[in-house]
Amino acid sequence: MAVSVILKTLNEEARIGSAIESVLAALEGIGGEVIVADGGSRDRTLATAAAYPVRVVQLESAIRPSCGIGPQLGFQYSRERLICLMDGDMLLDPGFLPEAFAYLSANPRAAGVTGHVEEMNDTSLEYIRRGRRISPEKRTGAIDRMNGGGLYRREAIEQAGYLSDRNLHGYEEFDLGVRLRARGWTLHRLDRRFVRHFGHALNAYALLLRRWKSGYLRGIGELLRAALGKPQWRRLVQDLPELKLWAAVYLWLIAMIVLPFAMPSPALGLALDAILTSGIVGMMSLRQRSLSLGLYAVVAWLFHAAALPLGFVQARKAPDAWIESRIVSDGS
Secondary structure, three states: OOEEEEEEEOOOOOOHHHHHHHHHHHHOOOOEEEEEEEOOOOOOHHHHHHOOOOEEEEEOOOOOOOOOHHHHHHHHHOOOOEEEEEEOOEEEOOOHHHHHHHHHHHOOOEEEEEEEEEEOOOOOHHHHHHHHOOOOOOOOEEEOOOOOOEEEEHHHHHHHOOOOOOOOOOOHHHHHHHHHHHOOOEEEEEEEEEEEEOOOOOOHHHHHHHHHHHOHHHHHHHHHHHHOOOOOHHHHHHHOOHHHHHHHHHHHHHHHHHHHHHOOOHHHHHHHHHHHHHHHHHHHHHHHOOHHHHHHHHHHHHHHHHHHHHHHOOOOOOOOOOOOEEEEEEOO
16 A cells, blocks of 8 residues: 655754654555655755655745645645655654554545654643643544544545645644545544654744744634535534634633623722633633643633634635645655
């Protein structure tokens, strides 16, 4: 079973060499191709990648990168019937592909199979918080998305229309999952490692600001806009627990605005606002067993809530249209 392995990159010069080497080692005896899909790196990512027997493609400079555009860029240059998607700062586990092949062979309605993403960055509050909660990355068996990547059937992707929506700055894996499941396909996570992920070493708040500036936080609003009026809309709304959280955040913010005007004095309303906010931070701190994690969680809620409507009104391009790009190296 030959496979096209797509590595998404953007300024990954420190990791891309190791990532490619892990993939080439995993493909020995299997066969296939490696495609480095670059979103416009300004460091030595391309030069490093081009030194290996892989195909390197890059967005045209006029095209703005997004989380959704990288996978689709690689997919449009891929040729094999199986597609393995991962990031340029990941190391592919050498035993994953044989087990994934076996699962797909035994389950013809499975569109994709993945494993655990082992987070190697344990310094940022973002990754510590992610490691403590019950996240989609930890569930095994039937799952609704393959966050972090995995192995997909091209046949299923083609039925769903495209691999990844170029308009999405986040939630692109969930979007693919809901489109596949709406057409009767399933996704599965094996109880074994898929990749090791090194992630960003930035301070959590700096990373939050970076994600705001890059548009990443608008992803959920863009996801809702993309599904509006489509067959997957109802399934998406039912399966996305974040929507209830953001609704609660909006109610909290409305209460914060109303209280100073509804109370006998503005000072009393502001005092109640402070008590309410402190209570929410305290509740999250107890849940996270850390004041710093509780505070960070609440701040992150506010950023996401503010970004959602911005994403919903974002203009869209046809997600299955050819992405303007250039071939940097053909792998020879």
